[in-house]
Amino acid sequence: MTATRKTGAAAPPSGDGMPEPDVVDLLVAQHAMIHDLFTEAAASHGERCRQVVARLVRLLAVHETAEEEAVHPLARRVIPQGAEVVDDRLHEENQAKQLLERLDGMDPDDPEFRPLLDDLRRDVLRHARHEERYEFNWLRQRCSPAQLEAAARAVRAAEAVAPTHPHAGAETGGKAALAGPVLSLADRVRDAIRGSRDG
């Protein structure tokens, strides 16, 4: 993974004896990127804001799909009362998705846009913190190295479908990208993750 310094990199330079980032590192780095994009969106206007939101929408889709496919099922199995913990997280995700669907394609000049973006930010960041505290904390303790590695592979496969780093170039479509079908992106991410298991 080659994150830029701007949004906080998870990847150490290779070959220096430092451990590779594990799945928790990757997900926490994505949370940090999501948080930074919210900050950027709040500070920008017009076309620029539209682009940032498009990137945010895509990153959220990739991130949440990877979690649903590869992380939550693992958490269900390995952490005590894992099913209940994961159900709470899915409930939060569904609430955020409803806001996301309303925001998707909305004009930044729409008077409803800013309050909605603010609500989404609060929901998503609260959800991310809950995951870190009640779910991710357990993964490193309870999972085998092989389980952690498989989950990390899935997260990387998801990222490869729709690169989540800034300046990846994919968001140049602006409004087209934002209005683009997030659901189909999620489907492609899901396919890629399932493919990573076979590979």
Add this chain to the structure above:
Amino acid sequence: MLRWAIGGIVTFNPLEQQGIPLDRQLRDWRELNVPPLDPDAVDPYTRCRVITMNGIEMEAVWFDHQFARHCRDQEVRRQLAQLRYIEAQQQKVVNWLLPGVSSTLETTIGYEQVAVDLTAWVARMEPDPYLKQAYQFGVLEDFDHLYRYANLYEMVEHRKAEEIVDGLTEVMPGRPTKFQHRDPRDNVRDPYDRATTSPLSKLHALTVMSAEQQTMNFYCNVGPQYMEPIARQLYQEIGLIEEEHVTHYESLVDPGETWWEQLVNHEYNECYLYYSFTEQESDPRVRAIWELHLNMELEHLRVACDLMRQHDTRQPEEIVVMSMPQVLRFEPNKQYIRELLDTQIDLTTLGAGYVRDAHQRFEQMQQRLNGAEPPPTERVIDEHRDRFGSEYRMQTDGPHPVAALREDSR
């Protein structure tokens, strides 16, 4: 209402103000349930004021407990219990403004921003040269803690401390934490003289002592919640420096002050700080809390003054000023800190004074504690450099004033 200006000079005599009667100060659950600040929208200095007042309220509560434990008069103990319960409610309201969505490390960085900009302000305003030196000495150490935690923050949470301190406070090395471990005997300063020192000096000592004490307790409690070995160790090391700082600042206070006198000083200080923060608060909702608490504290001060008049040989008017000193402000102190870095980075303490040489007692402590292995505050920077290729700093006003502490000199 509470303040009035005469010829441009604001006069405010808390001893003459009418507060809220004590029997009307109790708040119910609904009133205690304050909505938290939004961490992405908050003015960093609003967060600093919240953290400061939490430390002040915690000190108020624990001072009252200690007083009660040393008091034989049952009626006084009951009055203290009444005051203390309200102080405890104030602490709940103030500290519960902190957002749960913030991580422990984000709050920690807020604590260190308080330590830097609060202590720097106090150092600038302190009239007594010996006390001023104590704050100048201490602030360079907290400044270094901010830099160490900021590097940990980027490593474990992948975000940058500038998102929290917002460019108001620079992030770069201060007096390196590894050199802050001194023989405990050298942390004891000489106290001011309660009869001759300026009342403002008493408020300063109480304020900085309370803030450092809260910081120490916070690190003691949250440090072990981390799983990352470097995070656990960093909180341990800096937590031990906070123990030194509490010793350093509490020893400035004249131990000859009577319990009654101390109670008045505590209540007066709370009035002073709530008054100060009411004056400068940018968030209207938070300002309303400062103003409400000021009105409560005015009554606490009245009760404390009455107790002093009944039980002490002196009058409260003899120990506090009749008009409030200049308000305490949170504001950037970048140039002041840079000057101190340039001139005082290599100081340490010997006895109650300050020296530049690494004397025997200092060297012995260093040897026993640090030994052959680099301490956690050094390793956190090394690990950050290994992982990101450089260390985290935020120098808005040019290169580090000390050439040896510039990043390219390493």
